[in-house]
Amino acid sequence: CLLSLTSRRKPQRPTPTCRFIENAEGKYISPFHDIPMYADESQKIFHMVVEVPRWTNAKMEIGTKDLLNPIKQDVKKGKLRYVANVFPHKGYIWNYGAIPQTWEDPAHKDGDTGCCGDNDPIDVCEIGSKVCSRGEVIKVKALGILAMIDEGETDWKVIAIDVEDSEAKDFNNIGDVQRLKPGYLEATVDWFRRYKIPDGKPENKFAFNDEFKDKDFAIEVIKSTHNFWKDLISQKTGAGELNCKNTCVSVGDNSYCCTADEAKAAVETHPCGKAESIPSSVDKWFYFEKK
Template structure:
């Protein structure tokens, strides 16, 4: 199963969008139409890469827009970039989401005591390759971190691309600690402090900031898939989320749209044009004492 992306608008501007197509050239939603599993028998999952490693632009699946293209998050009318909080430069993993998952804001998690953050579940991919924005890769899940972001549960799944040359050596979160010492600690540090430059307090974590293992992570992903299934079948109120899709099968899918309707969504956006430069301030270091 392969996917391609189509750029619209101007990179590094408010107009920029990244739409998805399947191998047949059919427009799809990366939130709803890409299967969660790449290989269910082996617990291999699809991951949609939103942010390549070392970059700063906070790109994300637009859950409230038709067809859910990737676009850059906006804060107070400006494009959002994460700060380089010393010693980190941008995102320290390939960052993205597992499709067909949803952290339900109406469900209080029994472990964290907080409700979900209303987004697909996040993934930090630790392999050697710097992926491309919009790339859909197959990942092996290794563990999960339970971040509490402004009172919401925001799971961070640790995973590795199955095509990575080191993938065979990684089978659980303990292998990250053994083979990439310091990476887990850096991950907690990154998530704890990345919003401080925006004037917000440090993020907190359930389980005292300890990572849960592979089995716990897979069960958490499956739970968010069940929440998504309730969402797409209208058993749960979608709120402001856009659930239009072109591939989810079954008579209980009230959000299905035709290929012509999907094409019309894309045609309403601007054609791809030249990008604007990234502001110089994005490369600045931010220092503060822990």
């Protein structure tokens, strides 16, 4: 059953650097492959795996190359990675995560952006009032989408809201975000444009003149990334370094399937790294003129 999902740190590892997902039966699963994309297909409600709670800085992501794809903290040059604060932003300004069973194919050149996919599940910015927990699996409705170009790769950003949020009934398309949360979309573009500058990288670019596309467009993009994922899991497309092991997917020829015991063994042997305190430098603000 995947209607109730929880996350758990590896036993005896009190560290946020590695987190596995369990189903309602307490069995470990892959958040990339095992959780259905749709929570309710008829209503176009999607599952979202929360990687980064709002206001936090640790750059957590689904480990697409690791067995069972735990949510893990990115490492750069041997150090845990934290996103920099570019004034006036502090940490991630939404609950940030991904839609399972989607994949931005690095071999597919997108007709709108002119760039290939970034080899990851499609990203989601959840704009509701609640600060979610890392590893939480929520149900969201898509409101719109932003086409970011990150170092020459297509990196779609879905704007969505948790259907259980107290404000959800008022948000049904991207125009509602502009009307009810004025400045939020502009802040989102600014955040994505400049967040890598403190690391010495250039500003990110966007298709469609930096404009968000609407709900219908977003849903079509999500569906296309689901089709790319189906080709991946059925081996119509090469996986490369991606780890496609899963416990319950039944899409075509699923030779990637593993048993619950194999999944448990993988968790027990997975190297999560040593616990580290968050450095004080994470709270620093960086200031840059807007171009």
